[in-house]
Amino acid sequence: MLHAIIMAGGSGTRFWPASRRATPKQLLPLAGERSMIQATRDRLGAVSSADRTYVITSKALVDPVCEQLPELNAANVVGEPCRRDTAPCVGLAAVLVAAEDPDAVMLVCPSDHVIEQHDRFAEAVQRGEAVLKESPDAIITFGIRPSYPAESFGYIQQGEKLAGHDAFAVKCFREKPNAETAKEYVDAGTFLWNSGIFMWRAQTILDALAKLEPEMYSHLQKIADAIGTDSYSETLQREFEAIDGKSVDYAVMERHKEVVVIEAPFDWDDVGSWQAVSRLHPHDEDGNAVVGSHIGIDSKNCIIHARPGHTIVTIDTEDLIVVQTPDATLVAPRTSEERVREAVAELSRREMTELM
Template sequence: MLCALIMAGGKGTRFWPLSTEEKPKQFLNLVGSYTMIQMTVNRILPIIPMERIFICTGERYVNLVKEQLPDLPERNIIVEPEGRNTAPCIALSALVIKRYYKDATMVVLPSDHLIKDENKFTNILIDGNEFLKENKNAILTLGMQPDRAETGYGYINYGDKVNSVINKVEKFVEKPNREKAEEYLASGKYLWNGGMFIWKVDTIIDEIKKYVPNIYEALSDIEIVNENDLQKLINDKYNKTDAISIDYAILEKSNDVYVIPSEIGWDDIGSWKAIERYREKDEYGNIANINSKIIESEENMVINNNKKVVMIGVDNILTIELDDAIFVVNKNCMDNLREYQNIVE
């Protein structure tokens, strides 16, 4: 039975000042008609119903989750007392999901990525689910076909095919320097690691028990605790877990890891330049909504709500409207904006 875990606890600091700790990237409308977390949920609804979708987030974001996903059952909001990286988040969520769906197959997804070919994406999840029916101890990850020598992503070195769509993983590698990234791209044997996984809930719990026993021991009573005491147990025990990523904790140690090479139009929307790639532009390269007017100007981007923005005779400018401020930024500086946060605030 397919269930989904969507990890939505990140602070989204790369998009400051639009994204803040109070309302981070996953709860913003950046590239379409919906917020990033709404887009993530909507693309899996054709194969996973809302009652089997779980969101793991911080306590400060629970109301945002409820507001943006009003049909999500309240029990499906898994609240981390504090951020401790992806391994504790996944362990906590796997144990909670197993309370309700003991034979679950978990699809683990970030909450803030873009996938343009959603039909191909859901077909990949279906293929992964079928593979796990015959290979119950396997761990599956999705690897994106690289189209540039990207230094901002981790990579997956893959080996032989095990069927028509799945390959054995040779190793995971960290974010490379430019020379290494170009080497990986030229080899044709590396994929981008997008942090998306499929596995049986029992498998990931067993792997956690084996490789990071402190995490399992801290949280194991989740399986048996009374529902009314569940959050108290999490609050009391979560800080005893190891703060470690799932890649370091499990994926780099397990022997039964496979990858599905995926050409799905994926992007982690990790920078203002990424937003530029996907927002509609006018004939002069400007990005703006109907509440703005751009005259004799080129290559500008306007992010505004209530206030009308008029730009005349300027080029290469990013304008961001907030409740209490308006930022006017040369686009050459826009991906380093958070460096100015302490000065501005």
């Protein structure tokens, strides 16, 4: 049966000051009235029941996630003892799912994507299930047809088309390119953005980790052996902390022999930074993307994010990001959005943890 896995352990530092340790971006309504993680669960409801949906998050976020997703079994909201990147995250999910259903198929999704076409999302998942029925050892990723030469996404090159399926063998993965290389990828027509959404049998990813990352797998297997015992919590803490963190792309995707890409039939947005607000919200007549109350006087192409009950006024401004919260305000050029992380690092250096 299909089990949905939501990866929700990120800190969302590029969305400071709205995103904080206690309420990172996946718990915020950045693209609509529902939070990012609630919207993800809504989408997954079309393909997987609540009792077969897991959230892998940080220990500190278990209670907030349970509050936002009360329909899930509390035991299915799992707190990682520490951050160890995506390969240990999906490995932990796999041992938990396999303990319940040895023949399980896993659909792994980040918690911070915007996909509004739920029917087309379900169609893509059905394509993946059809591939796995014929090729049970395959690992499936979903690619997005590029709409511009993005430098902030990884790329997947399509190889040969699979007989009888609207899917392709993966020829290679490419890391985030420079502008010139990104344009070459888009012009070639055979490259897709790597969405970070995956499908596989639980046993397939565990077998892949056993072969490609034996040390990581050894720790995961000890956790698996402790499931249902009194020592489970202690074992999870000890063994997970001992894992050398690595992304699932490096650990498995780029090294597994049978990787398949399905071009997504749905619109997709990776909500990675404040620029996403400009893509996801309407613009006023001066090109400003506004969430909340804003008065702009000769202000153009700004991103404005104000809390309820507060009005932001801008005069003679252009291409700015302005974000207001009760205890901190961000003002930055749109071209400097990647430096928001530096602000968070500076807060840490100054031990201003109440603003983190």
